[in-house]
Amino acid sequence: MRKLFLSDEILMSVEKSARYIGNEVNSIKKNPEDVDLRFCMCFPDVYEIGMSHLGIQILYEMMNRREDVYCERVYSPWPDLHKIMKEQDIPLFSLESQDPIKNFDMLGITLQYEMCYTNILQILDLSQIPLLTKDRRDEDPIIIGGGPCVYNPEPIAIFFDILYIGEGEISYNALFDLYISERKSGNFNRESFLRKAAQIPGLYVPSLYDVTYKEDGTIDEFFPLYEDVPKTVLRQVVTDMDASPYPTKPIVPFVQATQDRAVLEIQRGCIRGCRFCQAGMIYRPNRERSFEVLEGYAKEILSSTGHDEISLSSLSSSDYTQLPELVNFLIDDCCKDGVNISLPSLRIDAFSLDVMSKVQDIKKSSVTFAPEAGSQRMRNVINKGLTVEDILGGAQKAFMGGWNKVKLYFMLGLPSETEEDMKAIPILGNEIAALYYDTVPKEQRNGKCQITMSTSFFVPKPFTPFQWARMYGKDEYLHRAKVVNDTMKEQLNHKSLRYQWHHADVTVLEGIFARGDRKVGDAILYAYEHGQFFDAWGEFFDVKNWDDAFAACGIDPDFYIMRERDIDEVFPWDFIECGVTKEFLKREWLRSKEGLVTKNCKMQCNGCGCGTFDCGICLR
């Protein structure tokens, strides 16, 4: 009989105890005694969020294909259980074997958003593993970080032994082989293992590097401590999507996950170079999976999971070459078995509207546009190739097709944004509403139209053309939201318009983490030790804890937030060879200042640097 790590008394006293029991359909059972390496994969947020992440399922599948490795999972215990574990000194455990994580060989933590940084420390703390890499001993697990946040690993560098830069499919095998042979040698030594690991492509061992700063606080030099440690770390990229591992038997949680559906990753990377978008840069080049392969995966996943919904995962599905074939296959083959199809990130046009009308209830659903900026000037600055004609044309077709709900996503606080640009957001919303009343005769209307505009505040990210840009303080962000809101109220069709904006406190913190340096790590440690975690959850985010932390650590947030960077400034992340070169990003930053649009990869190669990976769209 399966034994659980937590007692019945504890499980009965916490919310959703099913988060902690494992045993899910398709979870992997191995005898830990039979393997050479035990890996625990962690998503540092609550189970339902973490279980929705495709990347973990891919690596779980890949690692468990090795007979000598057992990969298990762990997620952040919710604060109710956290409290009990701290009080009773209970170590954090994995879901599969229910063994304490401190007994594992490696703990891999995926970092999908900056607001999970305090949760990294929660995981380490509950696991009873030293929080800092410098304090760990030979018997502690090797702590590895991965995911998009590691493109600036410096704010969290002091917590990790290794940060894996790039796609996990490539270098884990070499790391495992090295670890197993070092362990088998009988005299395992953490330092010498890490020193050897630093030779494996894509692996950054932060303890082997040091930083010096100039008087103004910017970086003077970033350098390896030893001669044999590489000066730069190259991002790892899957070059053949069809040959890379894919979880055709993904785990099916009992608790309803945020993504309770089969997921087909149709491509990686994006051909468009929106200048604010980190994903558009760090996952270049665009690489597609072929339709035939996806067809097989769809069938296998549906039959191994029993999911009644399938969804496509990609940054911009409309750009997938064989989209019509794929969508027709899904509709013809999967729909008849009662499988729903959800199609996110489709550009609104005749094709997508036709597809949507087949797979969803028009009366209940909405059409979505992400113009990201209200004015054409601003859209040129950010290189968003969506014109007002595209939006109005798409909306009109949607209205004629029976839809009356439109969602629009924008950003505020973009570089060079003027009051006019802010006002352009509700003005565009109003234009769309007016179009509805012009297009749809009164007797055919299904009530008023509903135009919902949402704005998030822009956070500049590493490896984007906007990595040099400044941010603003909380008050300025709220002022900008107010300009939008006030302007909306003046619009003729304001009764059909709705406006939502994000919290500004979190934006500022995210900004500090996104482009912070090693010094920021101290504040994260301080904040966690003073009770701050689950920052991604509004109810637990307390800005005061962070103000205190920065003050206590002598960190001036304005240094990270308010400064437009000098074009030649050394960034904390410059040692990463990401594919896109700093030269290309500089060129794009300067072009954005002139409002010049850059063509997408399908229309023209702009020599971004990713051609060296020799795959995907660059070969066309």
Place this chain on the structure above:
Amino acid sequence: MKIRLRFSKYNTMKYIGHLDMLRYFQKAFRRAKVPMKYSEGFNPHPVMSFAAPLGVGVTSEGEYMDIEVTQDVDLEKLVFDLNQQMVEGVDVLSAMVLDDHTKKAMAAVTCAKYVIYLKKNSNLLKNVDIAASVKSFYEDQSEILVVKKTKKGEKEVDLKPFIFDFRGSTFEDRTFYQDLKVDIKNDEFCCEATDPVFVLQVSTGSNDNIKPELVFSALYRYLGIEEEPVIAIHRVELYQKEAPDFISLGA
């Protein structure tokens, strides 16, 4: 074709809530390629309903679910195919065909039978003559008054008419649990020879749904114990007729 399935839920699966079980089975039916009948509309759902929701933390071998399939299926194969798709802690025990006018399990259920024992953290009742105490609680009282929380507030009800059987003994008396399909003995609970074990049969369903916890609160108060009972509950069977001629939902 309408089918009624009986299944068990035990071990770690007892922490899975009712709605999660529903989704678990929906997916299991798809994996087992059972030709389920689907509702109409944009979000078709398989036609299925559980007899009586089981609380989180309660184990059972008397769970029933009615389903509808679009073509005739072989019952033995159905049970086999479904069990291929079950995780540890859920077994499909049997299947039967329902005729068209059989009441839905949910509407038919009237009564449930439980085996109840104690959790480790409630080492009460140790020095009590269990059999005699339960007997006098159940048989000697003309009414068993408890305060029941309802949507509108609290109201006092007499439990006695809703309790059809209540007996106590110790684990020495194997008749209380030896025929169970699930091994209820577990080192988290009090299952030593001298530890108490009970059989309780109470009214269940949309009307007069009595939770075993409520009966045990009353018992503890009757015995002068101030703490709330911390009990392990195992549902043995659901019935569709009232006393005296109880008939299993699976009959």
